[in-house]
Amino acid sequence: MTGQTDATTAVTNIGLRAPNEALTAQLGGKTLTQGVYEVPAAATNLTGDLTLSGDADSVFIFHMTSSLITDGGSRVVLTGGVQACNVFWKVDSSATFNDNTSFVGTVLAATSISFPGGGATLNGRTVAQTGGITFNNTTVNNSSCATSSSSSSSSSISSSSGGSSSALCPSLSNLLVSPTIISSRRVDSDSIYLTWGPYSGTDKFTIRYGTSRDNLAYNYDFSGFSATIDGLPANQPIWVQIAARNDCAVGTYGAASLVGGPMLPNTGRGLSQ
Amino acid sequence: MKLIASLLIALILILTFVGFNIAQQEAKKQNAKTEVSKVPGNPTRLVIPSLNIDAHVQHVGVDARGEMEVPSNITDVGWFKIGSLPGMKGSAVIAGHFDGINKENGVFVHLNRLKKGDKLYTIDEAGSLTHFMVQETRMYDPGYADEVFAQNDTSRLNLVTCDGVWEEGKKSYNKRLVVFTTKIE
Numbered sequence A: 001m002t003g004q005t006d007a008t009t010a011v012t013n014i015g016l017r018a019p020n021e022a023l024t025a026q027l028g029g030k031t032l033t034q035g036v037y038e039v040p041a042a043a044t045n046l047t048g049d050l051t052l053s054g055d056a057d058s059v060f061i062f063h064m065t066s067s068l069i070t071d072g073g074s075r076v077v078l079t080g081g082v083q084a085c086n087v088f089w090k091v092d093s094s095a096t097f098n099d100n101t102s103f104v105g106t107v108l109a110a111t112s113i114s115f116p117g118g119g120a121t122l123n124g125r126t127v128a129q130t131g132g133i134t135f136n137n138t139t140v141n142n143s144s145c146a147t148s149s150s151s152s153s154s155s156s157i158s159s160s161s162g163g164s165s166s167a168l169c170p171s172l173s174n175l176l177v178s179p180t181i182i183s184s185r186r187v188d189s190d191s192i193y194l195t196w197g198p199y200s201g202t203d204k205f206t207i208r209y210g211t212s213r214d215n216l217a218y219n220y221d222f223s224g225f226s227a228t229i230d231g232l233p234a235n236q237p238i239w240v241q242i243a244a245r246n247d248c249a250v251g252t253y254g255a256a257s258l259v260g261g262p263m264l265p266n267t268g269r270g271l272s273q
Numbered sequence B: 001m002k003l004i005a006s007l008l009i010a011l012i013l014i015l016t017f018v019g020f021n022i023a024q025q026e027a028k029k030q031n032a033k034t035e036v037s038k039v040p041g042n043p044t045r046l047v048i049p050s051l052n053i054d055a056h057v058q059h060v061g062v063d064a065r066g067e068m069e070v071p072s073n074i075t076d077v078g079w080f081k082i083g084s085l086p087g088m089k090g091s092a093v094i095a096g097h098f099d100g101i102n103k104e105n106g107v108f109v110h111l112n113r114l115k116k117g118d119k120l121y122t123i124d125e126a127g128s129l130t131h132f133m134v135q136e137t138r139m140y141d142p143g144y145a146d147e148v149f150a151q152n153d154t155s156r157l158n159l160v161t162c163d164g165v166w167e168e169g170k171k172s173y174n175k176r177l178v179v180f181t182t183k184i185e
Helices: A002-016 A147-161 B002-037
Strands: A035-039 A049-053 A060-064 A068-070 A075-079 A087-091 A095-097 A102-109 A121-128 A139-141 A180-188 A191-197 A204-210 A218-223 A226-229 A238-244 A257-259 B043-048 B053-060 B077-080 B090-096 B119-124 B129-140 B155-167 B172-184
Touching (some): A095 A102, A139 A218, A180 A257, B129 B155
Parallel strands (some): A035 A060, A060 A087
Antiparallel strands (some): A180 A191, A238 A257, B119 B129
């Protein structure tokens, strides 16, 4: 699929960049300036705060040679105007963000990405090449670059990698079709499954959801045409709408759709329940 | 004479043309009215002639446990206001009590008597009627039954009540009865 090809291209491009510095596995407590860093495997790669210091054009690339694992409550902190859109994590296996992690950047994982602990926040995007992306009460905010600096940061990546920046930021012009939810069902009290289409030039989408049609307060980015969303408000009706996207912009959302429904009502013996 | 005949023919042609235009405009107005009336408003009454039901429709949501709320008395029915409007695309769902706290009959006590082909209708706040025909009846365990609330292309009105055996410990019957109906023109 094109989206998977894009993701693979992006990961390959980043992987081709030689590291400026090989770091120890634990990033917590460090303050780094822009550069390409290689980080080995460990039981955890982030305990406490990692501070990224620079300006709006500073680019940070982390190559995790195995997995990326964060401790609960760990944070990536940006200072000096560093933009989340300029932070990239190339993970050679899977990324795991434990509870209440506050993470930043585009995470490109060779296998899967999961947020098992709940309460985590990602200011960025997730792309899993072969496996799934599992959210659990996770807040994901898109990290579009400010207009003044996005072009310079993009060109910086493309020129140094020798490739095209389109791998990370293809044109939005072909995302003309608002996705339609083809099927949806409740998996259990706090989980739903949905499929959508059609393919209109991308397999990247932003899913927006909430407990009422007028309050779709949560969103996350997803690659593919189906998703299981966990960690939802239990036993509540869930409304969902989907828009096609690329790494720079989100297209027009399709109609909001109610997923499944509530439990059947208890209408026996008057109001005795 | 020829001049008079020509004038008469011209007059007839003009009157015919004007009349045709007026008729066209009237037809357009009628079409506009029809279009407007096709968009239903919130339902206010549910009428099922074969069960002698003519019930006020309350608007209900979801309770804290995730169950569809029920109407506040046993004579009204409750429309699931988070779902579709009766007559619109998707499944509108209306629930009614099976019985009252003293075992008196609720509005839907005889819902299981509905048969395929039976007709019913809702009345919306503008007084417009939307007609439905019974397709089938299904029995469910308590809990989720997404197909009852499905948001597909078919315009359905699904009626829900309790069935089965009363379980005192759970304060609930052990089954749910759903009558699926589809919109008819």
